[in-house]
Amino acid sequence: xxxxxxxxxxxxxxxxxxxxxxxxxxIATYAALHLGxxxxxxxxxxxxLKENAETVADVISxxxxxxxxxxxxxxxxxxxxxxxxxxxxxxxxxxxxNNFDPIDGVTRxxxxxxxxxxxxxxxxxxxxxYRDETNYLDPSKSQIGAPFxxxxxxxxxxxxxxxxxISYNLxxxxxxxxSNYTASRVVVLPSx
Numbered sequence: 001x002x003x004x005x006x007x008x009x010x011x012x013x014x015x016x017x018x019x020x021x022x023x024x025x026x027i028a029t030y031a032a033l034h035l036g037x038x039x040x041x042x043x044x045x046x047x048x049l050k051e052n053a054e055t056v057a058d059v060i061s062x063x064x065x066x067x068x069x070x071x072x073x074x075x076x077x078x079x080x081x082x083x084x085x086x087x088x089x090x091x092x093x094x095x096x097x098n099n100f101d102p103i104d105g106v107t108r109x110x111x112x113x114x115x116x117x118x119x120x121x122x123x124x125x126x127x128x129x130y131r132d133e134t135n136y137l138d139p140s141k142s143q144i145g146a147p148f149x150x151x152x153x154x155x156x157x158x159x160x161x162x163x164x165x166i167s168y169n170l171x172x173x174x175x176x177x178x179s180n181y182t183a184s185r186v187v188v189l190p191s192x
Contacts, residue, residue, distance in 0.1 A: 056129060172184075
């Protein structure tokens with residue numbers, strides 16, 4: 001008697017089709033994960049740029065609001081403190097609160113009792129923002145050329161635009177690769 005042999009298993013064509021479908025699913029999964037991690041990395045870099053620019057803008061604008069008199073927006077030309085003046089160098093005076101006199105409850109108004117603050121960038125240094133603090137009462141406490149803020153593998157830049165004697169627009173731009181973010185503040189000084 002002749003028994004019919006029953007073949008169990010898959011043919012080579014069925015196996016090949018299954019392997020191609022599985023390979024396509026693996027490629028699609030890898031592409032989705034790769035795209036997601038790339039987007040996540042870009043979001044983290046952009047968030048860091050934004051946080052750095054916003055922090056620098058907040059600190060400088062808060063100090064600028066404490067300025068005594070009209071801040072000096074230093075540029076080579078045109079003349080300082082004229083509307084439309086644009087600069088990467090901000091210089092101003094603020095009270096030196098270390099000179100508060102507890103006996104009569106006032107801060108001395110002599111020029112020696114003020115701090116001269118200067119924020120600036122030097123393009124050759126890769127966009128580091130520097131902060132100079134000149135202490136007239138005790139020059140040994142002055143800090144000149146101290147790096148204030150920087151971005152790894154990126155640039156920070158300051159731009160100040162004079163609107164009027166008491167109003168300024170402050171722009172801090174953070175750049176890293178193809179990403180950039182600009183934080184802006186309008187600073188209005190109290191009238192003296």
